[in-house]
Amino acid sequence: MVAAQRILTERLERHRLDVLSSNGRLETYELVRQKLAQMRPEELKPAPLITGDDLIAEGYVPGPQFGRMLAAVEDAQLEVRVSNREQALDLVREQFGRPAASVS
Numbered sequence: 389m390v391a392a393q394r395i396l397t398e399r400l401e402r403h404r405l406d407v408l409s410s411n412g413r414l415e416t417y418e419l420v421r422q423k424l425a426q427m428r429p430e431e432l433k434p435a436p437l438i439t440g441d442d443l444i445a446e447g448y449v450p451g452p453q454f455g456r457m458l459a460a461v462e463d464a465q466l467e468v469r470v471s472n473r474e475q476a477l478d479l480v481r482e483q484f485g486r487p488a489a490s491v492s
Contacts, residue, residue, distance in 0.1 A: 393432050396424055437465055437476035446477060447487030457484055 404417045438461055440454050448454070457480050464470040464479050 393424070393427075393429065396432070400424065434465060437461060437470060437473050438480075442473070442477065443480070446480075448480075449488065453484065460484075 400417065400420055403420075404414065407414055407417060436458070438458070440450065440458065443454055443457060444450060448457070460483055461470065461476045461479055465476070470476050470479050
């Protein structure tokens with residue numbers, strides 16, 4: 389089980405327990421559980437659109453911000469707000485600014 393699937397499974401179990409302690413209606417839980425079981429691992433955790441190497445190639449200096457940049461791209465990818473490398477780099481530029489070497 390990939391990490392993303394494990395996390396979703398844990399959250400789904402917490403939802404089930406919450407529902408059982410309130411209204412007891414598990415229809416949504418069952419639907420999500422079935423959908424999750426049908427998903428392939430690459431749907432839950434697709435290949436990254438960019439890496440730290442891409443950020444370096446764009447002129448960004450490696451550091452702690454790389455993790456935040458890559459996490460922002462991953463979130464946007466999972467939310468289907470970006471779907472290719474150029475959109476991912478555009479998102480980084482919008483959220484984190486252009487690399488210092490590019491700023492005039």
